[in-house]
Amino acid sequence: MKLRKFVDPLPIPSTLKPNTILNGVPYYEVTMLQCVQQLHRDLSPTTIWGYNGMYPGPTIEAFSHHLTRVCWKNQLPRKHFLPVDKTVHGAEPSNPEVRTVVHLHGGATPDYSDGYPEAWFTNNFQEVGPYFTTKIYDYPNLQPSTALWYHDHAVGITRLNIYAGLSGFYFIRDTQEQMLNLPKGNYEVPLMVQDRSFNTNGSLYYPCEPEIPVEGVCPSVIPEFFGDTILVNGKVWPYLDIEPRRYRFRLLNASNSRFYNFSLSSNQFFYQIGSDQGLLKQPVMLKEILLGPAERADVIVDFSMQYGDTIILQNSAPAPFPDGDVPEPETTGSILQFRINRPLCSLDTSTIPYYLTHMPILSEDLASKTRQLSLDMTQDAYGREINLLNNKRWAEPITECPKLGTYELWSFLNTTDDAHPIHIHLVRFQVLDRQPYDVDLYQQTGNISTTGPKITPPLNERGWKDTVIANPGEITRVIFAVGPFTGLYVWHCHILEHEDHEMMLPYIVIR
Known part of the structure; x- marks a missing residue:
């Protein structure tokens, strides 16, 4: 509808x-x-x-x-x-x-x-x-x-x-954030972006089987879900009346499977000041921000020169990402409308600081353990496509047991056609780089042959992260300190249909 x-x-x-x-x-x-x-x-x-x-x-x-x-x-x-x-x-x-x-x-x-x-x-x-x-x-x-x-x-x-x-x-x-004089109060706005579909009676629609039905299984898990409407904070394509001043938006992609490539119809810049795990070292000026499921972006937008204008927050990410269908501008290509129609309540004294926080750089030399972890696709017992981590199912013996207080480097080798947002519980990490490699050779022999140089992460991805996009045909490397607790945790793809259908594994932090 x-x-x-x-x-x-x-x-x-x-x-x-x-x-x-x-x-x-x-x-x-x-x-x-x-x-x-x-x-x-x-x-x-x-x-x-x-x-x-x-x-x-x-x-x-x-x-x-x-x-x-x-x-x-x-x-x-x-x-x-x-x-x-x-x-x-x-x-x-x-x-x-x-x-x-x-x-x-x-x-x-x-x-x-x-x-x-x-x-x-x-x-x-x-x-x-x-x-x-x-x-x-x-x-x-x-x-x-x-x-x-x-x-x-x-x-x-x-x-x-x-x-x-x-x-x-x-x-x-924390006190450091409070001292930065960022937009706050009514001028700091959380934006939880999700896609949904509806039946004619207003109920939520979710498919009960894949496009190709599975014989003998209904309802059946589907490979991915993409709704035909976009909701922000639980409303379908809402609008926000705002003043001509700076606003801080806390963007969250909380969709099941959909990626978003955010931009503004006014073609103006986002000033990204933070990522998943907090502030960046310095603001980064961007006209587009890509977020996979579960990723966040902390951004400031300056509307001070747009009084009387109407601006659309847009999406251009294909679904599935990166090689799926491009969103239609009038449906999944539109997210939220800003109406700059309110008079200033008071003088805008907020700032976009040049320097935000100290950001230590984790060198790969710190890592006492390097793990090569593949992202794979196969079929389950019913012939359905199933995505796996390291070709393992959830119930198999645990193989990742990092030691508390050490540093580990995890390399995700994506052998599939999808980008996977990989989330590691407990830890925060830094993205080291991405590098193309010969997928066919790896699948046939287990040998890694890179086919291009290492690509450093973009400036807005050089802060602390907890979810990283692992692109198809690439090795994505992250490094982190193990901790601060011991115990049983998990790592998984945050495409929820993948996570539910075995693309999740436990790991144990040991002393």
Whole structure:
């Protein structure tokens, strides 16, 4: 169904207040609920799953190195309203159909609070059990100022739970950020960008089988999902009335599979000041910003000379990325409309600093261990295409056991035709380089023969990251310090359909 663009104002997720303060620690209770929400003026209310009954969930704000404690509660229904493929690992008929576990994406957290995919919990009226209905997680916030996000991570159904609405922002603040005089308050705007499709009755549409149906399996997991409408903060193609001044936007690609190449219809610059894990050393001027699923960008846009103008935030990334269909300008090529129509409330004294933060450069010589990790495609037992890490399934023995306090260099060798956004839990890393190589030779012999020079990452990718785009036919190298905790974690592709269908592996941090 065709919906008119830019008829609804952009909602701003509310900031959650603690239920109480216990021994100086803010304590929150967040309940997952099924509700209905108006996602577009001309749509009937849509059934969603939301944290505290909201899609997106409320924003949590924390301060660097100050502990936050959250009690996550599951009060969702017994049955999923989206198609669950019970042939997928973790979603077998023996498990409850509705399961959740919360992951703070990008958080340096103890393993018991990381949202391990098999540490799921469920609602309190299952016919089988017993099962937990709540989990209390500790978030130490051992990171500088950054925009993280929390979302569901239950094994086998993450794609469905996030698509249903289970995601929200989590901001860490610190004194250095506060001293930079960046746009703040009403002039700092979070933008969670997702694609969705709708049935005529307003309900969320999600396919129950691939384009080529799988005999004997329905519903069946699909290789990737691309919706035909774009939502920002839970509204379809919204607009934002703004003043002619500088604004700070916290961009998040929270889509299942879709990449976004953001630009402004006015052809003006973004000033990118931060990436996944915080501030860059210096602002980077860009007319386009590419974000894979789960990547973030912290940007400033100066609208001071545009009073009376209307500007569209646009997308030009093919789907699937990088060699799929180019988005249509009137649908998936449009994201959000800025209307610079409000008078200045006060003089804009914010700045775009020349220098933002100290950024140490991690040399590959620091690495005590180098791992070559392939990104592969094969077929599962039903003949469906399946993406894997290192040609392994989830249940196979764990082979990655990095040692706490050491540095490791991970090389991702992409043998597939897709770009994969690879996320490593717990750690923050730096991208060293990308380099083309002979994929056929590698697949036939296991030997690596590079076919071009190493390509250093673009300036806006030279900060701290937790998710990196591994392009097809390239070796992507990242380096990180292992820690700050020991325990059981995971690494995976953040295309959710890939992650749910075996493109995820555990790893253990040892002493």
